[in-house]
Amino acid sequence: MKHTSSLGNLSRRDWLRLCSAGFVGFSMSGWIEQMALGAAKNPQRKRACILLWMNGGPSQMDTFDCKPGHPNGGPIKEVQTSVPGIKISEHLPKIAKHMDRMAIVRSMKTKEADHSRATYLMRTGRPPGGPIQYPVLGSLVAKELEQAEAELPGFVSIAPYRFLSPGAFGPGFLGPKYAPLIVGENAANGGPQNNNYDQALKVQDLDLPGEVSTLRASARVKLLDEMEDDFLAEHTDAAALSHRTAYQRAVTMMRSEASRAFNLDGEPKQLRDAYGRNLFGQGCLLARRLVERGVPFVEVALSNIPGLGGLGWDTHQNNYENVKKLCAVLDPAWGTLMDDLKTRGLLDTTLIVWMGEFGRTPRINGAQGRDHWANSWSTVLAGGGIKGGQVVGKTSKDGVDIEDRPVSVPDLLATAGMALGIDVHKQNPSNVGRPIRIVEPTAKPIKEVLA
Amino acid sequence: MTRFWRRALSALLVVFAAGGTLGAAEKSPDRPITPQQIADTIDQHFASSWEKAGIKPTRADDAEFLRRVSLDLAGRIPTVSEARAFLDDQSPDKRLKLITQLLQSPRYTTHWVNVWRSLLLPEASTNLQARFLAPGFESWLRLHLAKNTPYDQMVKELLTIPVGNGAAQRAFGGRDANPTAFYLAKEIKPENLAASTSRLFLGVRLECAQCHDHPFAQWKKEQFWTYAAFFSGLQGRPQGDFAVPGTEKENQREITIPGTDKVVKARYLDGSEPKWQDKVNTRTTLANWLTAPNNPYFARATVNRLWAHLFGVGLIDPVDEMFGAENINRHPELLEVLAQQFIASKFDLKVLLQGIVASKVYQTSSANHGKHAEDPFLFARMPLRGLTAEQLFDSVAQATGYRPGSRQQPQFFGQGGPRGEFLNRFGNATGEKATDVQTSILQALMLMNGEVVTQATSSQNSELLLAVMDNPFMDTSERLETLYLATLSRKPKAKELVRLTKYVEKGGSTEAKVNSSEERQKRYNQALADVFWALLNSGEFFLNH
Structure with a gap:
């Protein structure tokens, strides 16, 4: 399950850079201004x-x-x-x-x-x-x-x-x-x-249950991914694809800084x-x-x-x-x-x-x-x-x-x-x-x- | 003479022809139709379809069949021991025995109450009044499904139940088992009742004709209102958020088309005029015609709807537009014969279901190999279908040993509690086809991180996990096999076993060194819980296949 997205004009890499630079969560304002400006100017918006x-x-x-x-x-x-x-x-x-x-x-x-x-x-x-x-x-x-x-x-x-x-x-x-x-x-x-x-x-259920570490959660998702690969290899029905898509989006959201919007x-x-x-x-x-x-x-x-x-x-x-x-x-x-x-x-x-x-x-x-x-x-x-x-x-x-x-x-x-x-x-x-x-x-x- | 009638007539001719070749069994009241005859009818028909198309469908293996038929007849997956017993059983007729068992189990009634309620009373998800009335409706369904009342009698009762003063009060809160909710959910309006009864029981979609003559449809506006006139005696007046029934004029037989001065008399959908009798009121007259063995629509529509429920698409599709110009109708002869067999069985729902699930066509594999298999109307591969919210929750509970704290009946209203939360999140009663079911992000989040699955996969709290972990006579592969049987009702494949044994025995994801044996045991148990979590979140668990 991959991250392939961008946040408005701000790429995910920028995001992580800003996060690690300590903007996010502490002094959001500088970063927010950049994102808002980015969002407003984006011709694709x-x-x-x-x-x-x-x-x-x-x-x-x-x-x-x-x-x-x-x-x-x-x-x-x-x-x-x-x-x-x-x-x-x-x-x-x-x-x-x-x-x-x-x-x-x-x-x-x-x-x-x-x-x-x-x-x-x-x-x-x-x-x-x-x-x-x-x-x-x-x-x-x-x-x-x-x-x-x-x-x-x-x-x-x-x-x-x-x-x-x-x-x-x-x-x-x-x-x-x-x-x-x-x-x-x-x-x-x-x-x-x-x-x-x-x-x-x-968002309900967005956070991992208390007893599950991030490392363990990644391992679980990897196990699930392997099972899904096997199942989808034999089942190309829309319902199976929709299941996988929803899980990918849910996992993306769990890992995504975008969900910090909440x-x-x-x-x-x-x-x-x-x-x-x-x-x-x-x-x-x-x-x-x-x-x-x-x-x-x-x-x-x-x-x-x-x-x-x-x-x-x-x-x-x-x-x-x-x-x-x-x-x-x-x-x-x-x-x-x-x-x-x-x-x-x-x-x-x-x-x-x-x-x-x-x-x-x-x-x-x-x-x-x-x-x-x-x-x-x-x-x-x-x-x-x-x-x-x-x-x-x-x-x-x-x-x-x-x-x-x-x-x-x-x-x-x-x-x-x-x-x-x-x-x-x-x-x-x-x-x-x-x-x-x-x-x-x-x-x-x-x-x-x-x- | 419309095109429709030419088609209907030619269809009937096919029936007579088929009756001749199939022998006298259907016509003789003394020798009832057996499920096997129904299964044979289906299989003979498709054997030639498949041969013409040059395909050889794969048969579902025992595990796939067991899971599918358990979900379809009992609304939940089998237990570990049921799965083991069935898979180990060597007798050649074990599938037929299983079908009989499932149809006799109380779970058949529980599950099919849900199925029929969502078909007949879909408003319960959107209409407050219907919600409060649904318990009485469900009790009514339970009563009939438990004793397998002939379907024509059930429908007749539904169509003729008195809906007058006090009917709403009687129906409220589920004190009485009666189908009044059906009328109240349709707001006691003749036009709504006409539209839904024709759709549900006749396979005819009339709604468009309510307002205008559609250039491509057979049904004309006047025809719609002549049919609606059968319900014209019903009186309802809105009161707050509710509609309250008044005294029915039960012999009224005509209706004014709204927005016009035109008054039309009640006529059947085939255009014929009712033979009115003394002391038989208007709705009873309609019910007698609608459920009669020689009604050209009723049995076909019912067979087609059940077929669609089990296969995702109908023999004629869409199921509520069996006479539409643009439907797909590739197996008209088969549907006719099945309808005649259903009539000959005295509208026995269990015999029909039993016959269909005993057929080779129902028992094809859902795996996608082989050419041409993607044409859904060849029925050469069982498509994936979404589970209903009830099927899903009951299967999670079955797999994990989860026991809800309090049993609420009727369960549809479980607003609170884990089951209620589950039904809210997974049940949207959109009426979408089971094959088109989509998964939402919140659904995925709930299964990944929500309380029920978290408890069920916690190495301290999970009933199943504790049983598996604490069993000193099991090795890792046997423990994994139990988890697979509990969730997917099958044994793990060799390569799955290799992969997962490795994962569990090295203690899961961790790279840190483990020193104490206590810590090693904890990691081992956690890794086993991880596998269980992944199984419960897999598409293979989430879907009927």
Whole structure:
């Protein structure tokens, strides 16, 4: 099993040289700058996508489509963004500064309003049900943009909460090769503690078991290699090749310095503080580190924060209070991510998508909450491939209806795909024999937001 | 008269012709079909296919056959002693005896509950409601598979089970053994039930016709909705994340095509009109037609699906598009005869399975030598197939002596614990073909460094390793042989034995000098554990071959 890869512009030899020179792990900064610069300038660099997934369905009325003055708007105030005329929630001041690189879609109109089904719809572009196991966006993008020699997988999912809709987090008919590498999984019973985020964000089973030394592990892999050679000599089936490939990639990752991306220790303290010392904040920092190392698709889920239940954004009660708390985690993390990517010259090649499975009812319910709502809600596209500083679509004064340019799920996903430079009409073979396009052919991409 | 009907008719003619040559056995109710007749039918057919293609397939040796048939019928590999006993057995009919034993073992039921659940209820992996309903569904399958209920009766029960008020409550939590989950997972929608029942039981993929007439497909939109009309009396309303059934209008026989004013009446897929009878409601009328011995689709679709399960591809492929214009259909006569034999056996699943695995075709080697063998539709070489998550975990547990702390039933829900973690990591229920199974990086990492394999290969904790290491009557090669039998169900080849004996006796990878005999013993044991680790991580262990 060989190492044949490079990290962006930085060859593996450079890497080892830098490691031995003591840069890595102690004073990362000098080395990081070189790598970031290398990554940004590399003409071969493909685009990457970071999906900020808001589990539970965030309230558009209290984030990107406020209605101050209308009873539905509630007490929330707006704040001026870096783009004259565009205002968003007062709870998102850091994000507001980056409005010139963002396009808000205020006219999402979808058809599913329960968590399980809507999650599947938003993440695959297709309603659930039927025999076809659709791949999620991350798997589709990874397949298109992954580099063959990459040491890291093409799709990393950070802190997902899969319980309500497991099928909406899988590679579907693209198969396990494009399955997400999952870290920091949120389980039904709470998941990783927010104060233990460093451990949670590491790759499971990447480290050798305690009793096995590196030397012994190499000997084991060599034994395995000999067995695989013998077996493959007589069996050339795809399943056997896939087995060997997965092991080679896993071993490469175990030995690879690239997997140090998952170790956040070397990042400057101030930067870590700026992202926010919580699972989502540090997850966003990890996303940047992965994108920097050529991973084409990273998603970071904001599912819950201490003190709120399993689905933080599912604000059926105490909407205003809870959204404020969630924004206090979202705003520094996303704002710092924009800054950080920009500083490193990576923002032009990194698309950021912000969305949940649906929005929330414009009208406030009896418990000061907002319920599920798919009729008129907001998503955001930012960074690479996006013409920022604009708002797409418009909702009525009470927020109930869309007055201009309704956007469907395929429309949104096609737009994201095009911003990434992907041919969204490309077909993949599926588990039912019939080829399936990346995005439904009915999609009408939002051309005006494409740079 | 469509092209489809011309094809169907010519196919039926073949059946009658075949019936004439095969004699009266199939037609006589007194003399039931034997598995051997099924095996002979298969082998005679392929003997001539292979002769025409000029190939002589290699027969799987005893070890390869033992492992394959154990995985396919019992869902796990054999134990060391089972493997030894079978390999040492000199009797000529030992393969047939093994098949009979496996089909009679309780493991047959356990394994085939998993197989049928993932076929009939794939939603359990994606739909929360189906997850909670699956235990009742699994109990229902267990009940029938344990007593080998004729398949037509099982399907009839599935199609006619009352789905009215309270059905969801009854089905919840697995208190009752009933197949209601099937309806709830399909959201109690006529169109979903039409699409899945036609796919599963008739081998016909109708979904595309739901919305439009496809220019190349036989099935027209109106035909889809006339079939869906059989389910039109079912009432379901969404409630939160769930669909709740309401009172069924069980004699309703028509449906409005959505988006139109057009109302269509229930008709069978072959276009014929049902003969409605008093006191026989709509779904029962459909079930009677669908499972009738003279239904042109049902038996063929079932035989084809089981064939595909065991061989990776169907006799007609894809299995749910048996009448599609672009399918591969190289053995129509064989499928017809097998379908007639299945009908004559009174839809006996065990007889069919037994016949197929007793055939020479099932017992070809998976090793790739010889020309032409790569044409999968010649069935001259058994392709590699991925294991299901359950097969894999149960085989790891079998090989290592691993015992889970608590037994959870139904096991599908084992969220926690090593088994649950395993099923989460390895079971994605994508419905992909077993021959297309891919391995993920996280799967590899889990098998290399995860808890189960680490415990199992620890020289302090592993039940099997301790037994092997502490046995004073074994030498190194006998110890290695035991590890091979435990994992790969075969004895090591000579060159493997040479290579690995050397590795173990020099104490593994180390170059450092060893002075104490205690240290030497420790190294020896570690090296043995290394071999065990490599075996458990090998493709030969991970795949069915």
